[in-house]
Amino acid sequence: MNQKTNQRTSKSHTIAEIAAKAGVSIPTVSRVLNNRPDVAPGTRERVERIIDECGFVNNRVTNTLRKGSSGIIDIVVPGLDTLYSVEIVRGVGEVIERTGLRLALSTTNNALQREQQWLGKVLEGATDGAILVLSRGQSRNLDELHRRKIPFVVVDHRGELGTDIPSVSATNWSGGRAATEYLLSLGHRRIAVIDGGSSLRCSTDRVAGYRAALEEAGVAIHPEYIRPGEFMQQTGYEQTCMLLELPEPPTAIFAGSDLQAMGIYSALRAHGIAVPNEFSVVGFDDIPIASMVTPTLTTIRQPLVEMGRVATTMLLRLIAQEPLDSMRVELTTTLIVRESCASLPPV
Amino acid sequence: MNQKTNQRTSKSHTIAEIAAKAGVSIPTVSRVLNNRPDVAPGTRERVERIIDECGFVNNRVTNTLRKGSSGIIDIVVPGLDTLYSVEIVRGVGEVIERTGLRLALSTTNNALQREQQWLGKVLEGATDGAILVLSRGQSRNLDELHRRKIPFVVVDHRGELGTDIPSVSATNWSGGRAATEYLLSLGHRRIAVIDGGSSLRCSTDRVAGYRAALEEAGVAIHPEYIRPGEFMQQTGYEQTCMLLELPEPPTAIFAGSDLQAMGIYSALRAHGIAVPNEFSVVGFDDIPIASMVTPTLTTIRQPLVEMGRVATTMLLRLIAQEPLDSMRVELTTTLIVRESCASLPPV
Numbered sequence: 001m002n003q004k005t006n007q008r009t010s011k012s013h014t015i016a017e018i019a020a021k022a023g024v025s026i027p028t029v030s031r032v033l034n035n036r037p038d039v040a041p042g043t044r045e046r047v048e049r050i051i052d053e054c055g056f057v058n059n060r061v062t063n064t065l066r067k068g069s070s071g072i073i074d075i076v077v078p079g080l081d082t083l084y085s086v087e088i089v090r091g092v093g094e095v096i097e098r099t100g101l102r103l104a105l106s107t108t109n110n111a112l113q114r115e116q117q118w119l120g121k122v123l124e125g126a127t128d129g130a131i132l133v134l135s136r137g138q139s140r141n142l143d144e145l146h147r148r149k150i151p152f153v154v155v156d157h158r159g160e161l162g163t164d165i166p167s168v169s170a171t172n173w174s175g176g177r178a179a180t181e182y183l184l185s186l187g188h189r190r191i192a193v194i195d196g197g198s199s200l201r202c203s204t205d206r207v208a209g210y211r212a213a214l215e216e217a218g219v220a221i222h223p224e225y226i227r228p229g230e231f232m233q234q235t236g237y238e239q240t241c242m243l244l245e246l247p248e249p250p251t252a253i254f255a256g257s258d259l260q261a262m263g264i265y266s267a268l269r270a271h272g273i274a275v276p277n278e279f280s281v282v283g284f285d286d287i288p289i290a291s292m293v294t295p296t297l298t299t300i301r302q303p304l305v306e307m308g309r310v311a312t313t314m315l316l317r318l319i320a321q322e323p324l325d326s327m328r329v330e331l332t333t334t335l336i337v338r339e340s341c342a343s344l345p346p347v
Numbered sequence: 348m349n350q351k352t353n354q355r356t357s358k359s360h361t362i363a364e365i366a367a368k369a370g371v372s373i374p375t376v377s378r379v380l381n382n383r384p385d386v387a388p389g390t391r392e393r394v395e396r397i398i399d400e401c402g403f404v405n406n407r408v409t410n411t412l413r414k415g416s417s418g419i420i421d422i423v424v425p426g427l428d429t430l431y432s433v434e435i436v437r438g439v440g441e442v443i444e445r446t447g448l449r450l451a452l453s454t455t456n457n458a459l460q461r462e463q464q465w466l467g468k469v470l471e472g473a474t475d476g477a478i479l480v481l482s483r484g485q486s487r488n489l490d491e492l493h494r495r496k497i498p499f500v501v502v503d504h505r506g507e508l509g510t511d512i513p514s515v516s517a518t519n520w521s522g523g524r525a526a527t528e529y530l531l532s533l534g535h536r537r538i539a540v541i542d543g544g545s546s547l548r549c550s551t552d553r554v555a556g557y558r559a560a561l562e563e564a565g566v567a568i569h570p571e572y573i574r575p576g577e578f579m580q581q582t583g584y585e586q587t588c589m590l591l592e593l594p595e596p597p598t599a600i601f602a603g604s605d606l607q608a609m610g611i612y613s614a615l616r617a618h619g620i621a622v623p624n625e626f627s628v629v630g631f632d633d634i635p636i637a638s639m640v641t642p643t644l645t646t647i648r649q650p651l652v653e654m655g656r657v658a659t660t661m662l663l664r665l666i667a668q669e670p671l672d673s674m675r676v677e678l679t680t681t682l683i684v685r686e687s688c689a690s691l692p693p694v
Contacts, residue, residue, distance in 0.1 A: 072419075072449070072451070079437075080433050080436060080437045080440070081437065081635065083430070083433075083635070086427050086430075086433050089427060089452070090426075090427045090428065090454075093427070093452065093453075093454055097453070097454070097461070097464070100468065102419070102451045102453075102468055103451060103452050103453070104419070104449045104450060104451055104452075105436070105440065105450050105451075105452040106440075106444070106449075106450070107437075107440055107444070114444070117444070121447065121449055233639060259639070262639040262640070262641075265640075265641045266641050266643075269641045269642070288428065288430070289636050289639060289640075292580060292606070292609040292636060292640070293609070293612075293636075293639070293640050293641070294609075294612045294613050294616045294640070294641070295616070296613075
């Protein structure tokens, strides 16, 4: 008995011990561990400090480990070069680091073949579960994971997903509407939008939000103001150049991503057009670059880190064979006002 | 015999088979696998394509795996929020993805305690080897890894390292000198430099390169032009504000990092000073943001992705118990001229 206690103490503390040390209830510790929002910041900090001091390892997960699991959670992302995936990985890492699990990182470079190589590794090397950030062609792999009974959660799904697939995404439609409403409130009427790919659900939802805001404001939709492309800097550059050549160029652009917005910035500079005095730009994502550039970028914050955190919490529940509150979680997008927009000067 | 061949074919191809398919020699395939620079780009591409098609798995590593290894390579970085670590992780991932190994990612948030938690996981969960990007206080953990006979390579070591520790870094001194020489060549004489931490070897080397360039050009070194700080945006902002208050402010700043340069940009903008016409800025790192901002940032490219690749190749050799060509590898830094510097206007 004594030995058993010692063993446990040296390895980890129970939730009850953490609760006692922090002077809070057991459900509160549980809420902190699950990154639930309904904990006062001060309390969260105290509980987290004690967890850190104790080297706490989530008992449930540890128990799973002892039953001969791999001890590994997989995260698969398109690539680390777009910064977008990096934010999701950060969130996943934050949760995993509180457990005894390890995080295996794989990138697919948007290539279906790479995804299949990853699947091969996973099936050979075993995994406790996977978090997938996939851009296209994912359905075959999802079926295979299902068949092998490997728990998984999809983040920011970009195609249509079956209702039985656990997923976390952001409120893209509301974000698109909020960006457009903000530009309308500054007096802009000639507002363009740049798409990130017409086959991507997240992108079409943003454009639909843009349309809704214009319609609600009684502003006519000009098809030539809705530009196709990818979520990359180059798209932003090229489409801005084309927009500026229109007989009636726009006075503002709502970019599909912050990376596109960086391309918009350089195209405007190449044309000698000043942001925000002569032209307004709103981005989407709020990756770190948005607050670093000059002028800082007004953008729609997509809670990428939180999406990673929530997906991981969902996955840990699936691994522990606990029910999910919801198979589909949509986290709120927020308008972050910085320096890249200004009121339209009176003509 | 026949069955054996089939088995091998379905799992992986030998180097000899890859060489035959690509029409190159076995050493050439080996050079591609080890990311050696002495392969013509066209040849490298062809060999890589065939490797991809065949799902080739490095035989040596596979053999190691079969001897009951964990099949996991660990990468430990301070965090994914500075973009700097992300680039190194990308390079590590590129090499790992060609093997049957998996990459376990851990972040330490610069906290020694987190490093020790990682060590605990590694010792419990086993690892084939580790790549460490540590900022401080690492010596205790390095000793522990040594004692446990876990192979490891340190990337961009920031303190003093024993000569028996395998490491990869960049030529920081040459980079500091090249940045300063470039500003001198544009006519600047009042050139400031921002440090990234006087205890960090990589930073003091850059400042030493700055001093060497000024001395060589016969330009007096003003102690007030050498500013302390961290490799963060805020340091760039604060130190620029202080430099601009000097009786004789500088006309150019060599930043310790691209992140600092972003802070310099915003401080200059707050003072209504235009880059590059009124003030020149050189960064250090060449993280993706450098080519995205407006004006694009002239910087010293630190080959972070390559550093990650080379460290991984070294680690795979250590795991295979092959000798290293060198315990310490320094990769070359390069001046990347973009838009943030201009000739000093004649007074």
